[in-house]
Amino acid sequence: MSPSVGEIVLNRELIAQHFLMRVRLPVSWATPLPGQFVMVRVRDGRDLLLRRPLSVYTFDRNENSLIIELIYRIAGKGTFALSRRKAGEYIEILGPLGHGFDIFPEMRKIVLLAGGIGVAPLSFLASHYRELPTGNQQEIISYLGAKSTDQLVGADKMKELSTEMRISTDDGSSGHHGFITELLADDMESFTGGNSVVYACGPSPMMRRLAEVLNGQPIPCQVSVEERMACGIGACLGCAIHVKDRGDKTSVSHGGTKDNEPQYKHVCKDGPVFNIRDIIWS
Amino acid sequence: MSVMKGRTDQLDNYEPLTAVDIGGLILKNPVMAASGTFGYGEEYVPYIDLNRLGGLIVKGLSLEPREGNPPPRIMETPCGMLNAIGMNNVGVRAFIDRKLPFLRQFDMTVIVNIYGETIDEYKKVAEILSTPDGVHGLELNISCPNVKKGGIAFGADPDTAHEVTRAVKSVTDLPVIVKLTPNVRDIAEIAESVAAAGADAVSLINTVTGMSVDIEQRRPHLKNITGGLSGPAIKPIALRMVWEVVNRVSIPVIGIGGIMDANDAIEFLIVGASAVQIGTANFVNSRATMEIIEGIDHYLKIHQIRDINDLIGTLKTDR
Numbered sequence A: 001m002s003p004s005v006g007e008i009v010l011n012r013e014l015i016a017q018h019f020l021m022r023v024r025l026p027v028s029w030a031t032p033l034p035g036q037f038v039m040v041r042v043r044d045g046r047d048l049l050l051r052r053p054l055s056v057y058t059f060d061r062n063e064n065s066l067i068i069e070l071i072y073r074i075a076g077k078g079t080f081a082l083s084r085r086k087a088g089e090y091i092e093i094l095g096p097l098g099h100g101f102d103i104f105p106e107m108r109k110i111v112l113l114a115g116g117i118g119v120a121p122l123s124f125l126a127s128h129y130r131e132l133p134t135g136n137q138q139e140i141i142s143y144l145g146a147k148s149t150d151q152l153v154g155a156d157k158m159k160e161l162s163t164e165m166r167i168s169t170d171d172g173s174s175g176h177h178g179f180i181t182e183l184l185a186d187d188m189e190s191f192t193g194g195n196s197v198v199y200a201c202g203p204s205p206m207m208r209r210l211a212e213v214l215n216g217q218p219i220p221c222q223v224s225v226e227e228r229m230a231c232g233i234g235a236c237l238g239c240a241i242h243v244k245d246r247g248d249k250t251s252v253s254h255g256g257t258k259d260n261e262p263q264y265k266h267v268c269k270d271g272p273v274f275n276i277r278d279i280i281w282s
Numbered sequence B: 001m002s003v004m005k006g007r008t009d010q011l012d013n014y015e016p017l018t019a020v021d022i023g024g025l026i027l028k029n030p031v032m033a034a035s036g037t038f039g040y041g042e043e044y045v046p047y048i049d050l051n052r053l054g055g056l057i058v059k060g061l062s063l064e065p066r067e068g069n070p071p072p073r074i075m076e077t078p079c080g081m082l083n084a085i086g087m088n089n090v091g092v093r094a095f096i097d098r099k100l101p102f103l104r105q106f107d108m109t110v111i112v113n114i115y116g117e118t119i120d121e122y123k124k125v126a127e128i129l130s131t132p133d134g135v136h137g138l139e140l141n142i143s144c145p146n147v148k149k150g151g152i153a154f155g156a157d158p159d160t161a162h163e164v165t166r167a168v169k170s171v172t173d174l175p176v177i178v179k180l181t182p183n184v185r186d187i188a189e190i191a192e193s194v195a196a197a198g199a200d201a202v203s204l205i206n207t208v209t210g211m212s213v214d215i216e217q218r219r220p221h222l223k224n225i226t227g228g229l230s231g232p233a234i235k236p237i238a239l240r241m242v243w244e245v246v247n248r249v250s251i252p253v254i255g256i257g258g259i260m261d262a263n264d265a266i267e268f269l270i271v272g273a274s275a276v277q278i279g280t281a282n283f284v285n286s287r288a289t290m291e292i293i294e295g296i297d298h299y300l301k302i303h304q305i306r307d308i309n310d311l312i313g314t315l316k317t318d319r
Helices: A077-083 A116-131 A155-161 A180-190 A204-214 B002-013 B092-104 B119-130 B158-169 B187-196 B232-246 B262-271 B288-302
Strands: A002-015 A018-025 A037-040 A052-055 A058-062 A065-073 A090-097 A109-115 A139-146 A164-169 A196-201 A221-224 A240-243 A263-266 A273-275 B020-022 B025-027 B031-033 B055-061 B074-077 B080-083 B110-114 B137-141 B176-179 B201-204 B208-211 B226-230 B253-256 B275-278
Touching: A002 A065, A002 A077, A018 A077, A018 A090, A037 A065, A052 A065, A052 A077, A052 A116, A058 A116, A065 A077, A065 A116, A109 A116, A109 A180, A109 A204, A116 A139, A116 A155, A116 A196, A139 A155, A139 A180, A155 A164, A164 A180, A180 A204, A196 A204, A204 A221, B031 B288, B055 B092, B055 B137, B080 B232, B092 B110, B092 B119, B110 B119, B119 B137, B119 B158, B137 B158, B158 B176, B158 B187, B187 B201, B187 B232, B201 B232, B226 B232, B232 B253, B232 B262, B253 B262, B262 B275, B262 B288, B275 B288
Parallel strands: A109 A139, A109 A196, A139 A164, A196 A221, B031 B055, B031 B275, B055 B110, B110 B137, B137 B176, B176 B201, B201 B253, B253 B275
Antiparallel strands: A002 A018, A002 A090, A018 A065, A037 A052, A037 A090, A058 A065, A221 A273, A240 A263, B020 B025, B074 B080, B080 B226, B208 B226
């Protein structure tokens, strides 16, 4: 865990407003786990001050080089400035940070639910599962949702990694016309407790609907959440999230014993991955 | 060539004196980490050597733990950021039990920022912190803009500021620094008032209250609606206020506000601050404090200043 200066190898628009940045880092940089994130210094100078938190999309280490890939959507001035950075330039990346997804080698069905750019950590998670010794016995069933076909990011790579992939778009231009959580709800009976686990990352309305879909189901679910943060290392306490924490990231019952009163946790240190049943949706 | 070489050798061979005296508290150098930006110190151990810090101001502590404000608590703004954390902290007792033992391992000046909703609470927190080993000073937070009670409510009026300072001084032998808010008509008047009440030093400025709006949602970016602005955007304001205060009080002044590098810190020292605190810069660059310490050292060397105290308060004006 250290701030490192990397060299931008590639910074390319994948689809409208969505970019892939590939950075070569010093070999001393620690190996990230799926669900962990990095803080990227958009550029030097005194404006666009804060580093941006981005999930790790791919990571590749060999003897003398280390390559990380990040994908991001232009959502404001910071990500716009990031999209202007050129190959050959240097960029500061702090990480890997936070607690990632728990891995369950014994589960037969790995269910991934991604909304838009939320595909990034789930794609990394899928490749991690594929590299496990048990990887070829595990089915990866992925669900990708986007506003429309031209907003569907990371689908090709996810398709390669998945046993089965289903798509939905809000406008019906690809796959199911509607929300991705509706597709998952239709398939729920094929997933059973003890053999399936759900992982999700996407906009909070999607995650909230997912929590409803999973209500009463015996299937564990971990989600990667986002909140505005300044430091990424647990110092500023900016990235608060309201949870009932039971210290059990796989429990399938909704939290709420007297010992577990609602409290604020911090996304950068306690997360970004949480048990969906612990999150209190405001 | 030989002259140049001789000069370089000379520079390498002497170490400037960097210790400063803040109301009886001797800091090994004038660079401190500001409260609320450095957690309880442990968060920065992977990045810096805490032993090298002039001082660490621990996150503001209250008598009981505080949850803080609902999110979003952070918003970036031009050359700065807004925060409305709301004094999220573990409480003074948990700090002593769980955080302080870790800090004792370091050869470092530890100052604890304290906060209360009532004068009585300030006194209790100060009393509790006066017993254990490892706390070297207190910083009285009478300037937090993000809580409904306490904080700025005590720092906006000279008489109340006087009262809370005197109350805390009456229960502790530790040096007491009073952290001032810029959100007042005349900050020097508040400084004079707390100096008269026995403050050993003042630190300024806390954040400037501000606001930012999402025009699509027509909602404030912060759940708290308003927050405290920090970062380079406020540095000129901070510098001007430090200048006003050093001209009106004789106790040491600690400069805070948008210091991003050694040059910024040196501006505050020249204006008359005896020390500085680094805040928002820590979020942007985890090693900011170390780089500023090194940069000040370098400046002293190339200007052949043997003691940093010969630099403090040397602003030349034509008035």
